[in-house]
Amino acid sequence: MSRASSGFRGVLLVAFGVFIGLVVLSLGIGDLWLNPWRVWQGLMGRDELASVVVWQIRMPRTIVACLVGASLSASGLVMQAYFRNSLASPGLLGVSSGGAAGAVIAIALGGGALSIVTVPLMAIFGACLATGAVLLLARSGAGTERLLLSGVALNALLGAVTSYVLSSGTLGYERNAQIVFWLLGGLEDRTWEHVWIGAPIVVCALLLIPLGRPMDLLSLGSSEAQSLGVNVPKVRCLLLILSTVLTALGTAVAGTVGFVGLVVPHLLRLMVGAEHRRLVPLSLIGGGAFVLACDLGGRLFGNLRLGVVTALVGGPFFLWLLRRRE
Amino acid sequence: MPGFLQLRSVLSFLLLCSWETLWAAPIRVVSQAVGTDELLVALAEPAQIAALSHISRAAEFSAVAKEASAYPSIAQGDAETILKYQPTLVLAADYSRVELVEQVRRAGVKVIVFDRYHTIEDAFANLRQLAAELGGEAPARAEAIVQDCIGRIRVLEERLKNVKPSRVIAPSTYGVIAGAGTTFDDICVHAGAVNLASSLGGLRGHQVPPNEKILTWPIDSIVIDGAEDAAALAPYLTLLPYKFLSAVKERRMVRLEPYMLSTVSHYRVAAYEMLALGLHPEVFR
Amino acid sequence: MSAISLRAISVPGRLRDVTLELQPGRVVGVIGPNGSGKSTLLSVLAGLLPADGEVFWKEQSLPEIPFLDRARFLAWVPQEAAFEFGFTVRSVVGQGRFAHGDDGAGIESALAQMDLCSLADRLVNRLSGGERHRVLLARALATEAPVQVWDEPLAALDVRHGLLTMEVAKKRRAAGDTVIMSLHDLRLAFALDEVVVLSNGSLVAHGAPEAVLTPVLLETVFGVRASTGPSLTFELP
Numbered sequence: 149m150s151r152a153s154s155g156f157r158g159v160l161l162v163a164f165g166v167f168i169g170l171v172v173l174s175l176g177i178g179d180l181w182l183n184p185w186r187v188w189q190g191l192m193g194r195d196e197l198a199s200v201v202v203w204q205i206r207m208p209r210t211i212v213a214c215l216v217g218a219s220l221s222a223s224g225l226v227m228q229a230y231f232r233n234s235l236a237s238p239g240l241l242g243v244s245s246g247g248a249a250g251a252v253i254a255i256a257l258g259g260g261a262l263s264i265v266t267v268p269l270m271a272i273f274g275a276c277l278a279t280g281a282v283l284l285l286a287r288s289g290a291g292t293e294r295l296l297l298s299g300v301a302l303n304a305l306l307g308a309v310t311s312y313v314l315s316s317g318t319l320g321y322e323r324n325a326q327i328v329f330w331l332l333g334g335l336e337d338r339t340w341e342h343v344w345i346g347a348p349i350v351v352c353a354l355l356l357i358p359l360g361r362p363m364d365l366l367s368l369g370s371s372e373a374q375s376l377g378v379n380v381p382k383v384r385c386l387l388l389i390l391s392t393v394l395t396a397l398g399t400a401v402a403g404t405v406g407f408v409g410l411v412v413p414h415l416l417r418l419m420v421g422a423e424h425r426r427l428v429p430l431s432l433i434g435g436g437a438f439v440l441a442c443d444l445g446g447r448l449f450g451n452l453r454l455g456v457v458t459a460l461v462g463g464p465f466f467l468w469l470l471r472r473r474e
Numbered sequence: 475m476p477g478f479l480q481l482r483s484v485l486s487f488l489l490l491c492s493w494e495t496l497w498a499a500p501i502r503v504v505s506q507a508v509g510t511d512e513l514l515v516a517l518a519e520p521a522q523i524a525a526l527s528h529i530s531r532a533a534e535f536s537a538v539a540k541e542a543s544a545y546p547s548i549a550q551g552d553a554e555t556i557l558k559y560q561p562t563l564v565l566a567a568d569y570s571r572v573e574l575v576e577q578v579r580r581a582g583v584k585v586i587v588f589d590r591y592h593t594i595e596d597a598f599a600n601l602r603q604l605a606a607e608l609g610g611e612a613p614a615r616a617e618a619i620v621q622d623c624i625g626r627i628r629v630l631e632e633r634l635k636n637v638k639p640s641r642v643i644a645p646s647t648y649g650v651i652a653g654a655g656t657t658f659d660d661i662c663v664h665a666g667a668v669n670l671a672s673s674l675g676g677l678r679g680h681q682v683p684p685n686e687k688i689l690t691w692p693i694d695s696i697v698i699d700g701a702e703d704a705a706a707l708a709p710y711l712t713l714l715p716y717k718f719l720s721a722v723k724e725r726r727m728v729r730l731e732p733y734m735l736s737t738v739s740h741y742r743v744a745a746y747e748m749l750a751l752g753l754h755p756e757v758f759r
Numbered sequence: 760m761s762a763i764s765l766r767a768i769s770v771p772g773r774l775r776d777v778t779l780e781l782q783p784g785r786v787v788g789v790i791g792p793n794g795s796g797k798s799t800l801l802s803v804l805a806g807l808l809p810a811d812g813e814v815f816w817k818e819q820s821l822p823e824i825p826f827l828d829r830a831r832f833l834a835w836v837p838q839e840a841a842f843e844f845g846f847t848v849r850s851v852v853g854q855g856r857f858a859h860g861d862d863g864a865g866i867e868s869a870l871a872q873m874d875l876c877s878l879a880d881r882l883v884n885r886l887s888g889g890e891r892h893r894v895l896l897a898r899a900l901a902t903e904a905p906v907q908v909w910d911e912p913l914a915a916l917d918v919r920h921g922l923l924t925m926e927v928a929k930k931r932r933a934a935g936d937t938v939i940m941s942l943h944d945l946r947l948a949f950a951l952d953e954v955v956v957l958s959n960g961s962l963v964a965h966g967a968p969e970a971v972l973t974p975v976l977l978e979t980v981f982g983v984r985a986s987t988g989p990s991l992t993f994e995l996p
Contacts, residue, residue: 180687205714325649329649368846368851371837375805375833375834378857422846423846
C-alpha cells in the first residue's frame with residue numbers, strides 16, 4: 149500500500165511539474181518572440197507591449213487550455229466509470245456533439261449577441277439532451293459495441309442538425325464563421341470572457357474529488373457498489389450532472405475537441421492503476437497538461453488547430469486501444 | 475405519295491422555322507456569381523438579363539444591389555434552378571461548383587467561367603469578353619467603362635504621386651486578414667497605401683494573422699467595410715488582437731462601402747477613390 | 760429473531776408471492792432449475808432489486824435502513840465476475856471496507872481465506888474466471904457482514920476452491936452468521952443446513968435438505984429421476 153501510494157505521489161509530483169512547465173512555455177511562446185526577461189516584465193506590467201501579449205493573449209489562452217483539458221479528461225474518466233467501459237468518452241458518445249449542436253443553434257438564432265452566457269447555457273442544454281439520449285440508447289454496463297454504435301448514431305444525428313443550421317441560407321456568413329470555429333475546436337483568440345465562462349469547471353472539479361472512492365466501486369458494477377454501501381442513485385445522478393456540465397463547459401469555450409477524455413484517463417491508468425482517488429486529481433492536471441501540449445505543438449508546427457492536433461494524437465491511440473482490447 | 479411529299483414539306487418548313495427562331499433567339503444570360511452580376515448589369519440590355527446570383531441583392535457583397543432588385547435572383551441550388559430561366563449563356567467564376575457548371579454545359583447551354591479577376595486589367599479583359607458575347611451596344615459600353623476607369627486611375631495617380639504611402643491593414647471578423655493577391659492588396663496599390671499584412675506579414679490570400687506580431691506593426695489606419703462608421707468599427711473594439719491596436723483604440727480608420735473589399739469587377743475603381751480620399755484627404759482639397 | 764424475512768414478494772415475470780423466513784447461524788441453499796428465480800430472489804433479499812411485498816432485515820423494514828448500514832449487515836456476491844478496469848486484487852477486496860470508512864481491517868484475512876495471497880498484487884482483469892470469483896467472495900468476506908449472500912459461488916471454482924468455500928461458509932455459521940447461496944450441484948445441497956426450492960418463480964419447499972429433497976420433489980421440479988445411493992464425495996486433504 150505504502151509503495152503504491154509513494155508511487156502515486158511521485159507521479160502526481162511529476163505531472164504537476166510537467167503541467168507547470170507547460171504553463172510557463174505557453175506563456176513564453178507565441179508568434180511574437182519575447183525573451184524570458186520581457187515576458188517577466190510583461191507579467192509584472194512593466195512593459196506595455198509584453199504586458200498586452202502575456203496578459204491579454206497568452207494568459208487567457210493558457211487558462212482556457214487548462215480548463216478545457218481538465219474538463220474533458222475528467223468527464224471522460226467519469227463516463228468510463230459510469231458506463232463501466234474504458235472506451236466511453238464525451239466525444240465518442242456524442243455528448244460533445246450535443247453541446248456543439250446546442251451552441252450552434254444558439255449562435256444561429258443570434259444568441260451570441262444576446263448575452264455572453266446564452267451560448268454556453270445552450271451548450272449545456274444540448275449536452276444534457278445528448279446525455280439523456282445516450283442513457284436511453286445504452287444503459288449502464290452496456291457492451292462496447294452498443295455504446296459505440298449509439299455514439300455513432302447520435303453523432304450522425306447531431307451532425308445533421310448542425311449541418312442543417314449551417315446550410316440554411318438565412319444565416320449571415322459571419323455567424324457561419326463562428327459556427328465553423330466551434331465545430332473545428334480551437335483556442336484561437338480566447339479572451340478573459342472565455343475564462344469566466346469556463347470558470348465553473350473548477351467548481352465541478354472540486355465536487356468530483358470526493359466522488360473518487362464511490363467511482364471505484366461503481367466502476368465494477370452498480371449493484372455491487374450498492375451492496376457495498378454506495379448510495380448509487382445519488383452518486384450516479386451527481387456523476388452524470390458533473391460529467392455533462394464539464395463536457396458542455398469545455399465545449400462552450402473551445403468548441404468540440406475530441407479524444408482528450410479517452411487518451412488522458414487511459415494513459416494515467418497505465419501509470420497509477422485504476423483507483424479513482426488518484427485518477428480524479430491526476431486527470432484534472434494531466435488533461436490540462438495534455439491540451440496545453442497539443443496546443444503548443446499545434447502552434448509550433450504549422451499553426452494547427454487544437455481539435456486537429458488532439459484528433460491526430462487521439463485517433464491512432466483509439467485504434468491501438470481497440471486492437472489491444474481484442 | 476403526294477400526301478407523303480406534303481408531309482415532308484410541312485416538316486421541313488417547321489424545322490426551318492424552329493432553326494430560324496433559335497438563330498434569332500435573343501440572348502438570355504444567367505449570372506451565377508456576384509462578380510459576374512456586376513459585369514452583366516453594366517453591359518447588358520435589361521431584356522438580356524434572365525437572372526442574377528443569389529447574393530446579387532445583398533449590399534454587403536454586391537456593387538449592383540440596387541439595380542439587381544429589378545431582376546430575378548437564382549436560389550442556391552442545382553443546375554435546374556439555373557436552367558429554368560432558359561438561359562442561352564451562363565456566367566460563372568472558377569469558384570463556382572464544377573459539377574454545376576458541367577451539368578449546365580451538358581444541357582447545351584454555353585458557360586463562360588471567369589478565372590482571372592485579381593487586377594483592374596483583368597476586370598477590363600472580362601468586360602470586353604462579355605461585351606463581345608452580348609453583341610449590340612455592349613462593346614461600346616465596355617470601352618466607355620474602361621476609358622472612364624483609366625481616366626479616374628490617372629487622376630488618382632496624379633494626385634497621389636507625392637504622398638507618403640499609408641500603412642494599413644484590413645481586419646475581418648472571420649479570423650483572417652487580406653494579404654497579397656487579394657482585392658484589398660490591389661486597392662492599396664492604387665490608393666497610396668501599403669498593405670502591411672503582405673509587406674510585413676508576408677501573408678498570401680486570406681490568412682490567419684500572427685496575433686502577437688500584429689501588435690508591433692506600425693499601422694497608420696485600419697480599413698474596414700460597412701454602411702456606417704461606428705457599426706463597422708464596433709466588432710474590432712472587442713475582438714482579439716485588433717482591440718489592442720492603437721489604430722483601433724484611437725479610431726484611425728477608413729470605411730469603405732460593404733462590397734468594396736471583395737469586389738472583383740471594375741467597381742474596384744470606386745474603392746481606389748474612396749480609400750485614397752480617406753487616407754490622403756489633403757490632396758483632394 | 761429472523762435474520763431475513765420476505766413477505767409476499769413478487770417480481771413480475773420472475774417471482775410469485777414468495778414468503779420466507781431465514782434464521783441466523785445457518786447455511787442456506789437456494790436451488791431450482793435454470794430460470795426458476797434464484798438470482799432474482801437473492802437480489803431482492805439483498806435489497807438490490809425492487810419488488811412488490813416487504814423485505815425485513817432483523818425485523819427492520821429494508822427501505823428504512825441507510826445504505827451504509829445495509830452494507831455492514833449484508834454482503835452480496837454476483838453470479839458474474841466481470842472487471843473492466845485493472846484494479847489490483849487487494850484493492851478490490853479492500854472495497855469491502857467502504858462502509859467501514861476504508862479502515863483496511865480484515866483485508867489480509869479475507870485474501871487468505873480465499874487463497875488469494877499470492878495473487879494480491881495482480882490485476883483483476885487479467886485473472887481467470889474462477890480467480891475473479893474468489894476475489895468477489897473475498898471482498899464479501901472483508902465486509903464482515905453477518906449475512907452473506909452468494910449467487911452461484913461454486914459454479915466457476917475448481918474442486919479444491921469449491922470445498923474451501925464450503926469450509927468458509929461453515930466457519931461463518933460457527934460464528935453465528937448466515938450464509939445464503941444458490942447452487943446447482945444437488946449433492947452439495949445435502950451438506951447445507953436448509954434448502955429453499957424454487958420452481959417457476961414460486962417457492963416450492965423450504966426445510967432441511969433430507970426432508971425436502973425427496974425423489975418426488977426432484978422429479979416434479981427438475982424433471983429427473985434421482986436415486987439415493989452411495990455417491991461421489993470429496994474431502995480436503
